[in-house]
Amino acid sequence: MTHPLDLHEIRSRIATSLGLKDLASCACVSRHWNDSFTPTLYKSVVLSKFGPSMESVEKNKHLIRCLKIQSCAYEKLSTSTRDKVISNIMANSALITLNLWGNLTGDYGAQTLADALKTNSTLTVLNIAANSIGPDGAMALAEALKTNSTLTTLDLWNNWIGSNGAKALAEVLKTNSALTTLSFGRDWIGDYGTHALAEALKTNSTLASLDLQKNGIGSDGAKALADVLKVNSILTTLNLQSNYIRSDGAKALAEALKTNSTLTTLNLSFSQIGSDGAEALAEALKINSALTTLNLSCNNIRSDEAKALAEALKINSALTTLNLSCNYIGSDGAKALAEAIKTNSALNILNLWNDSIGPDGAKALAEALKTNSTVTALNLWKNSIGCDGAKALAEALKTNSTLTTLNLQTNYIRSDGTKALAEALNINSTLTTLNLGYSPIGSDGAEALAEALKTNSVLTFLSLSYNTIGSVGAKALAEALKTNPALTFLGLKRTSLGEIGVMALAEALKINSTLTTLDLQNNKIGEDVAKALTAALRINSALTNLYLQGNPIGSDRAKALAEALMTNTVLTLDTKAVFSSRSSTGSDLEVFSHNPTDDSFGTLPAQAASNNNYPNE
Numbered sequence: 001m002t003h004p005l006d007l008h009e010i011r012s013r014i015a016t017s018l019g020l021k022d023l024a025s026c027a028c029v030s031r032h033w034n035d036s037f038t039p040t041l042y043k044s045v046v047l048s049k050f051g052p053s054m055e056s057v058e059k060n061k062h063l064i065r066c067l068k069i070q071s072c073a074y075e076k077l078s079t080s081t082r083d084k085v086i087s088n089i090m091a092n093s094a095l096i097t098l099n100l101w102g103n104l105t106g107d108y109g110a111q112t113l114a115d116a117l118k119t120n121s122t123l124t125v126l127n128i129a130a131n132s133i134g135p136d137g138a139m140a141l142a143e144a145l146k147t148n149s150t151l152t153t154l155d156l157w158n159n160w161i162g163s164n165g166a167k168a169l170a171e172v173l174k175t176n177s178a179l180t181t182l183s184f185g186r187d188w189i190g191d192y193g194t195h196a197l198a199e200a201l202k203t204n205s206t207l208a209s210l211d212l213q214k215n216g217i218g219s220d221g222a223k224a225l226a227d228v229l230k231v232n233s234i235l236t237t238l239n240l241q242s243n244y245i246r247s248d249g250a251k252a253l254a255e256a257l258k259t260n261s262t263l264t265t266l267n268l269s270f271s272q273i274g275s276d277g278a279e280a281l282a283e284a285l286k287i288n289s290a291l292t293t294l295n296l297s298c299n300n301i302r303s304d305e306a307k308a309l310a311e312a313l314k315i316n317s318a319l320t321t322l323n324l325s326c327n328y329i330g331s332d333g334a335k336a337l338a339e340a341i342k343t344n345s346a347l348n349i350l351n352l353w354n355d356s357i358g359p360d361g362a363k364a365l366a367e368a369l370k371t372n373s374t375v376t377a378l379n380l381w382k383n384s385i386g387c388d389g390a391k392a393l394a395e396a397l398k399t400n401s402t403l404t405t406l407n408l409q410t411n412y413i414r415s416d417g418t419k420a421l422a423e424a425l426n427i428n429s430t431l432t433t434l435n436l437g438y439s440p441i442g443s444d445g446a447e448a449l450a451e452a453l454k455t456n457s458v459l460t461f462l463s464l465s466y467n468t469i470g471s472v473g474a475k476a477l478a479e480a481l482k483t484n485p486a487l488t489f490l491g492l493k494r495t496s497l498g499e500i501g502v503m504a505l506a507e508a509l510k511i512n513s514t515l516t517t518l519d520l521q522n523n524k525i526g527e528d529v530a531k532a533l534t535a536a537l538r539i540n541s542a543l544t545n546l547y548l549q550g551n552p553i554g555s556d557r558a559k560a561l562a563e564a565l566m567t568n569t570v571l572t573l574d575t576k577a578v579f580s581s582r583s584s585t586g587s588d589l590e591v592f593s594h595n596p597t598d599d600s601f602g603t604l605p606a607q608a609a610s611n612n613n614y615p616n617e
Helices: 007-015 020-027 031-041 054-059 079-090 106-119 135-145 162-173 190-201 219-229 246-257 274-285 303-313 330-341 358-369 386-397 414-425 442-453 470-481 498-509 527-537 555-567
Strands: 044-047 066-069 097-099 125-127 153-155 181-183 209-211 237-239 265-267 293-295 321-323 349-351 377-379 405-407 433-435 461-463 489-491 517-519 545-547 572-574
Touching: 079 106, 106 135, 135 162, 162 190, 190 219, 219 246, 246 274, 274 303, 303 330, 330 358, 358 386, 386 414, 414 442, 442 470, 470 498, 498 527, 527 555
Parallel strands: 044 066, 066 097, 097 125, 125 153, 153 181, 181 209, 209 237, 237 265, 265 293, 293 321, 321 349, 349 377, 377 405, 405 433, 433 461, 461 489, 489 517, 517 545, 545 572
Antiparallel strands: none
């Protein structure tokens, strides 16, 4: 029977489901295969030492829609040659996203980009963060934006545009009707530049997101922005992290929030707002019905201010994410918040990282979770909740059917607390992410969790990193992996697994069909153990990320792992710093650099996973 699709269409559809290595291989089969697979291969390109050549990118530029150029890709080129490459790519009629982060193009390179932007009619996203662009470069870009009508996102984070550069771009915002997202983070624009931007926002009708973090903005700049919020009905996201807003600036912003009906996200972390600023914002929350995300982390907020915010939560029905991490709310502040979430039906994400809530604070929150039906993510990282706090939370998990993410990293819950949590996992049917890193759970705790994994079919992310679980704990987890149908991420960094433990995990990988990420960094894995992993990788078709950094594998075994990659077409292997001191660094193993998420809060919604909500160590 003849298939209704022609061969080219069939190959093109297959191409959409293949990885880069498979696409490259298929494109080399024949001219017809090349015609089918090359468009997908070049749709999104990263130009680097290990990616496609500059020549191939030039040849296929008409196919490229998204392009990221790493500085190492043209580090040997002259400035004029490099700028010519950028101009040629910008002339491409298909390109919609260009990422030049960290290429140090400077003002001259910015001028080249600006000239290209004047005629380009397809680019919508331009990232030129960390490029040493000064006021002159910013002015050139501003001139281009007067006529460009397609660019919607411009990222100028970590340049040196200063107040004059900000002023030039602010003038453009008065007439530009395309830009929706603008990042000036760490650009040293100060109060003067902020005043210019604020004035522009009074008439601009398209900009929805503005990032002004780390700009030396004081209370005067904050007041200017507050005045804007009283009249602007477009801006939805404002990031003022790490500025000198202080209490006066926070009070002005709070007053604006009482009438503003469009701002949904406000980040005031590291802004020295103090007790008066926090209390003013709490009063605003009693009236405001638009703000959904508020970040007040690292602002010296204490229990009284936490109580004020808790009172606001009893009334507010809009806020879904509250970040109070790295403050001093203590157990009393946690108790007040716990009382609030017993009745609040809006809050989804509560971040209390490093807030000194102790066992009593954890117990209060646990009691609230028994009746709360909206909180899905709770971060209690580094709060000294101890074994008693963990046990209380475990009891709550037996009845709670809403919480999906729980971070208890660095809390000294030890084996008894872990056993209680494991018992809860036998009953709980909603928790998908659990982080118990740095919690001295011991081999007993690991064994208890392993037993739970044999019956639990919901948990997908489990981090036990920086716990001495030893080979006994590793063997127990390996046994569980042979039957567990759900776990996709297992973090075992620095867990003293031993040769026997990793061997057991390797055997489990031959059977397990769900685990996609395994972190085995810094476990003293030698060549013999690496051999066992190599054998497992030739069979396993599920694992996509394996982290082996900081293990003395040796170059010969690294080559064997590289060969395993040739047969395992889905795996990304990170072995940076994997070689022992006696090994050659000139291995055949291609190194894919990617930071594992093991030390973060886990697999969270995008708004909660960002470093603005859950700070990493």
